[in-house]
Amino acid sequence: MPATYVLALGNVLMSDDGLGPAVLRAFDQQYVVGPDVVVEDLGTPGLDLSPWLADAGQIVLIDTVKAALPPGSLRLYSKADLVGRAAAGVRVSPHDPGVKETLLALEFAGRGPRDIALIGIVPEVTTMGLELSPAVAAAIPTAVLAVVAALERFEVPVRRRSEPLAPAPWWNAGAGILPRTDVAGNPADA
Amino acid sequence: MSTHITVDPVTRIEGHLRIDVEVDNGVVTKAWSSGQMFRGIERILQGRDPRDAWLFTQRFCGVCTTVHAIASVRAVENALHLEIPRNAQYIRNLIVIAHALHDHIVHFYQLSALDWVDVVSALKADPAKTATLAASLSDWPGNSTSQFQAVKDRLAGFVAKGQLGIFTNGYWGHPAMKLAPEVNLLAVSHYLQALDYQRKANQVVAILGGKTPNIQNLAVGGVANAINLDNDATLNMAKLYQVKSLLDEMKAFIEQVYFVDVCAIGAMYADWLKVGAGVTNYLSVPDLPLDEKGVTFEFPGGTIFDGDLTRVTPITTFGDPYFQKNVSESIAHSWYDGDWQRHPYEEDTVPKYSKYDADGKYSWIKAPRFDGHVMQVGPLAQVLVGFAQGHEPTKRWAVKTLATAGKIAGATLTPAVLHSTLGRHAARMIRCCVLSELAGKHWSLLAENIGKGDTTIFNEPVFPKGEQQGFGFHEAPRGTLSHWVVIEDGKIKNYQAVVPSTWNAGPRDAKNQPGPYEASLVGNPVADTERPLEVIRTVHSFDPCIACAIHTLDVDGNEVSRVRAL
Numbered sequence: 001m002p003a004t005y006v007l008a009l010g011n012v013l014m015s016d017d018g019l020g021p022a023v024l025r026a027f028d029q030q031y032v033v034g035p036d037v038v039v040e041d042l043g044t045p046g047l048d049l050s051p052w053l054a055d056a057g058q059i060v061l062i063d064t065v066k067a068a069l070p071p072g073s074l075r076l077y078s079k080a081d082l083v084g085r086a087a088a089g090v091r092v093s094p095h096d097p098g099v100k101e102t103l104l105a106l107e108f109a110g111r112g113p114r115d116i117a118l119i120g121i122v123p124e125v126t127t128m129g130l131e132l133s134p135a136v137a138a139a140i141p142t143a144v145l146a147v148v149a150a151l152e153r154f155e156v157p158v159r160r161r162s163e164p165l166a167p168a169p170w171w172n173a174g175a176g177i178l179p180r181t182d183v184a185g186n187p188a189d190a
Numbered sequence: 191m192s193t194h195i196t197v198d199p200v201t202r203i204e205g206h207l208r209i210d211v212e213v214d215n216g217v218v219t220k221a222w223s224s225g226q227m228f229r230g231i232e233r234i235l236q237g238r239d240p241r242d243a244w245l246f247t248q249r250f251c252g253v254c255t256t257v258h259a260i261a262s263v264r265a266v267e268n269a270l271h272l273e274i275p276r277n278a279q280y281i282r283n284l285i286v287i288a289h290a291l292h293d294h295i296v297h298f299y300q301l302s303a304l305d306w307v308d309v310v311s312a313l314k315a316d317p318a319k320t321a322t323l324a325a326s327l328s329d330w331p332g333n334s335t336s337q338f339q340a341v342k343d344r345l346a347g348f349v350a351k352g353q354l355g356i357f358t359n360g361y362w363g364h365p366a367m368k369l370a371p372e373v374n375l376l377a378v379s380h381y382l383q384a385l386d387y388q389r390k391a392n393q394v395v396a397i398l399g400g401k402t403p404n405i406q407n408l409a410v411g412g413v414a415n416a417i418n419l420d421n422d423a424t425l426n427m428a429k430l431y432q433v434k435s436l437l438d439e440m441k442a443f444i445e446q447v448y449f450v451d452v453c454a455i456g457a458m459y460a461d462w463l464k465v466g467a468g469v470t471n472y473l474s475v476p477d478l479p480l481d482e483k484g485v486t487f488e489f490p491g492g493t494i495f496d497g498d499l500t501r502v503t504p505i506t507t508f509g510d511p512y513f514q515k516n517v518s519e520s521i522a523h524s525w526y527d528g529d530w531q532r533h534p535y536e537e538d539t540v541p542k543y544s545k546y547d548a549d550g551k552y553s554w555i556k557a558p559r560f561d562g563h564v565m566q567v568g569p570l571a572q573v574l575v576g577f578a579q580g581h582e583p584t585k586r587w588a589v590k591t592l593a594t595a596g597k598i599a600g601a602t603l604t605p606a607v608l609h610s611t612l613g614r615h616a617a618r619m620i621r622c623c624v625l626s627e628l629a630g631k632h633w634s635l636l637a638e639n640i641g642k643g644d645t646t647i648f649n650e651p652v653f654p655k656g657e658q659q660g661f662g663f664h665e666a667p668r669g670t671l672s673h674w675v676v677i678e679d680g681k682i683k684n685y686q687a688v689v690p691s692t693w694n695a696g697p698r699d700a701k702n703q704p705g706p707y708e709a710s711l712v713g714n715p716v717a718d719t720e721r722p723l724e725v726i727r728t729v730h731s732f733d734p735c736i737a738c739a740i741h742t743l744d745v746d747g748n749e750v751s752r753v754r755a756l
Contacts (some may be wrong), residue, residue: 013231013249044252045403046204047300048292051389105300108348109382128231171245 004156005056005113006039006147009063009099012170016071016123016136017044020062021170023119023143029165031148033158041170046098053106058115060150061099062143065120072135074142077118083107117150119143130169192219193719199226200729202301204253205736207695209707210548211725213716218725221704221711222548223695225555225736228525228541235685240266240677241410241651247673247687248404253735255403256289256395257666258673258687264484265673266410266651268508269660273482275646278412280636281425283478283488284433285398285405286664287629291440292391293667294569294622295448298615299384302730304360305723306455307377308367313349315375317342323372327454330446332383333376341379361723366715369458377455380447387443390436397429412648417640434633441626444619452619453591456612457598466611466728468710469564470497472571473693475505475513475672477665478628480635484508488628489572489665490579493560497609502578514661517672517688519556522700531559531700534674534686535659555736557696557705558688566706567669567693568732570608570617576624577605583624591620611710614731653680666690668733691736707732 006027008020021041028039042052053059065075083103106112121143124133132140151158191214198208206226211218231250235243244262248255260282267274317338324333361367369377392402398415399405407414416424456463471494478488484507491505491513505513520531527540546552559565576584588605595616596603608617656679663672669690676684696705704712707729714724 011249011252013234013246040401041404042252043249043255043403046253047296048253048388048403050300050385051392054385054389108344109385110344111385128234130234171242 003056004033004037004058004060004151004154005052006033006037006060006151007052007062008041009044009061011044013128013130015125015127015129015131016133017064017126018130019064019121019123019132019136019139019143022132022137023062023121023140023147025167025170026140027144027147029167030144030161031158032161033151033156037151037156044098047102047105049098049102050105053102053113054109054111056113058154058156059113059117060147060154061116061118062147063099063118063120064123064126065118067120067122069122070135071122071124071133072139073122074139074146075120075122076146077116077120079103079113079116082116082118115154117153119146119150195716195719195722195725197722197725200726200734202304202730203734203736204251205691205734207729207734207736209711209725209729211711211714211716211722213719216715216717218711218714218716221708222552223555223697223705223707223729224546224553225695227736228543228554232685232687233539235682238682239680240269240653240675240682243675243682243685244408244410250687251735252403253293254666254668254689256285256399256405257664257671259405259408260286261662261664261666261671261673261687262675263408263410264508264662264664265660265675266662266677267660268662269658269675269677270410270651270653272411272651273649274479274484275412275644275649276482276639277415277417277636277644277647279479279482280632280639281398281407281413281415281647283632284437284629284636285395286478287625287632288391288394288398288437288440290625290667291444291622291629292388292395294618295384295387295391295444297618297667297733298448298452299381301733302615303377303381303451303455305727305730306367306459307369307374307381308362308364309345309360309374309378310349310362311367311369311371312342312374312378313346313371315342315371317375320372320375320379324376328446328450330450332379332447338375338379341382342375345378361721364721364723365717366723366727369455373454373458377451380451383443383447387440390439394433394436394440397433398425409648411651412646415647417645417647419640430633430637434630437626437629437633441629444622444626448619449591449594449623452615453595454598456616457595459612460599460601462612462727463603463607463610465714465724466614466710466731467497467609468708468712469566469706470609471495471560471563471565472574473560473565473567473670474572474575475663475665475670476507477663478632479508488632490576490581491572491665491670492575492579493565494571494574494578495563497606499574499578499605502575504579508662513663513672516561517558518562519558519686519688519692520699521556523551523697524553524556525551526556529700534661534672534688535676535684537684537686539686553697555692555696557699558693559699562701564699564703564705564709565693567690568614568617569621569667569669570614571669572665573617573620574605574608583627584620587620587623591616611714611728611731614733618733653677655679657683668735669693691732691734694732695734695736707734
């Protein structure tokens with residue numbers, strides 16, 4: 001069975017642009033997928049997306065999208081929306097240059113995913129900041145359900161965790177691996 | 191009559207760059223480089239734990255992730271005078287090398303080759319002749335007639351459907367496109383093959399860094415890769431050998447494909463060895479540390495002024511005062527409040543946007559200076575500084591590159607030709623060849639050190655009361671990167687990142703000295719002002735990446751160039 005990827009795009013330092021990674025973390029807290037499913041926050045990789053998409057079977061992308069809709073609105077796009085001729089007039093993701101160019105380059109190479117589900121949410125604020133705006137944060141649960149629905153449509157098993165993982169901000173990713181002390185040299189958690 | 195051309199945005203780069211040039215009689219006479227995004231992201235770090243800073247800085251840019259992580263931990267370690275275990279240095283070095291190999295291959299094949307390669311012309315190529323040509327240059331197995339035929343057929347199919355997809359915005363048939371159809375077909379074929387080598391480099395980063403693109407294994411004081419050769423959950427023998435085999439495959443591609451392509455394409459555009467020198471003051475920092483203290487390095491660093499390779503001032507340690515004292519940034523022509531020139535420890539970042547004014551403020555990028563001088567950074571600076579100091583592998587690959595390209599061009603090429611637009615491409619390839627050799631060496635250093643029974647990976651940082659200052663540098667794919675941190679009572683008080691593309695893409699300073707992009711464009715030919723391909727060639731040769739801020743942009747992905755007669 002070809003590999004499935006759940007990939008988040010967006011810069012976590014730029015307020016609502018960090019929506020994709022936030023949805024990915026929420027999904028990861030609540031759901032379990034099999035070892036053949038890669039779940040990854042890719043940030044804003046531009047053309048460095050290619051190695052991720054080159055031989056993937058199916059891809060769920062979570063990203064902010066520009067659309068004439070209120071902040072927090074959710075839109076679903078297919079592979080045809082992203083690379084087809086119809087895409088010319090549709091403004092998709094703000095990371096459009098990276099996503100679209102990568103898909104077109106892979107198409108020329110005869111590679112790329114068989115199917116794509118892009119879960120897009122309209123942002124409100126994309127200036128520097130670590131918080132999502134309220135309307136966009138409120139869309140996270142719906143977006144997580146959209147990820148689950150997309151995986152089910154791809155016939156990829158996804159199971160709800162009996163106990164959700166504790167929430168943690170992204171910058172705590174490495175915490176707990178190494179001992180830490182405070183300024184005075186005492187263990188930080190003493 | 192002169193013509194003013196605005197290219198906005200420059201495509202196939204990371205970030206939003208605007209370039210303006212004035213053209214007189216087919217030659218650029220004046221140029222301006224303008225970063226169109228505010229980057230003041232350092233402010234997000236104030237008040238935070240210095241041990242977390244690298245997790246934030248690696249999100250500055252989606253492409254240059256690891257480089258900002260490395261520079262950040264080095265800055266905090268420098269502030270604390272903290273030594274780093276050898277294993278940690280070697281693991282970091284391998285990540286740095288793998289990232290750089292990936293980055294350089296992407297730049298040449300995905301981002302800049304289309305400035306030189308006419309994809310449509312490849313349709314006229316004879317695949318058998320292409321295979322003969324390729325065989326005369328390299329014994330790479332991916333150069334058979336049937337493979338070239340398959341690529342040509344594929345290309346023909348796309349053109350027949352009227353869909354060039356990724357190549358839609360190319361400058362096909364431009365008078366400055368000079369390659370024979372066979373060379374174009376060769377390059378397009380290798381462009382397709384390069385994709386797999388990008389992925390191999392990513393795998394190395396993922397194995398050692400835990401994840402990619404955002405690595406998880408760093409720590410102020412070392413790395414978090416537990417080492418136990420017999421344990422599946424740690425860095426073990428199987429993973430080490432997987433890394434080795436991926437690095438060996440990368441090396442083969444770089445030496446047999448990338449090296450040859452740059453020599454062959456370069457030789458056929460020999461005129462571009464005379465164009466685009468611009469600023470010939472060069473700055474690079476030493477990198478790939480070999481000891482705990484950061485006083486011996488694989489790559490030498492230093493400064494060169496006025497292109498004089500006989501006189502180089504070395505930069506020798508992580509704490510070198512020659513580097514520390516001489517870096518400053520000017521905001522005379524940048525959209526910030528004031529017109530000061532300050533040392534990074536003393537800087538602030540207060541945006542003050544006004545209209546684009548070529549004689550006043552016109553860019554979000556600051557103008558870094560070294561002892562007041564404009565400096566070019568990047569692989570060319572690193573190769574020249576290494577060459578001037580007799581760094582053996584750099585010298586060997588540079589000599590081999592000049593000899594190989596010279597043979598194809600039927601000319602004698604000296605190191606002086608490297609001060610040019612094409613020289614920057616050659617230097618990036620030379621650096622890549624040297625790095626892929628050194629990857630093997632640093633892999634062996636790590637394996638031997640572990641073999642001796644040393645599994646230390648981390649020295650715990652301790653933050654004293656009061657204020658400490660530190661800087662960390664890294665010779666990143668685009669050149670000298672430095673992070674500057676002021677810590678007070680264990681919290682970040684000030685943080686500044688002086689990034690390579692700031693050195694190169696920055697605007698004029700208070701003395702009106704143009705930045706390296708601006709200087710390098712002056713004297714460039716422009717055959718067709720409606721399609722300023724030559725301007726793009728020189729700008730792309732620096733490998734611009736100015737995304738150290740936002741990506742949420744309202745752009746449609748199409749290159750825009752506006753032309754007006756003055």
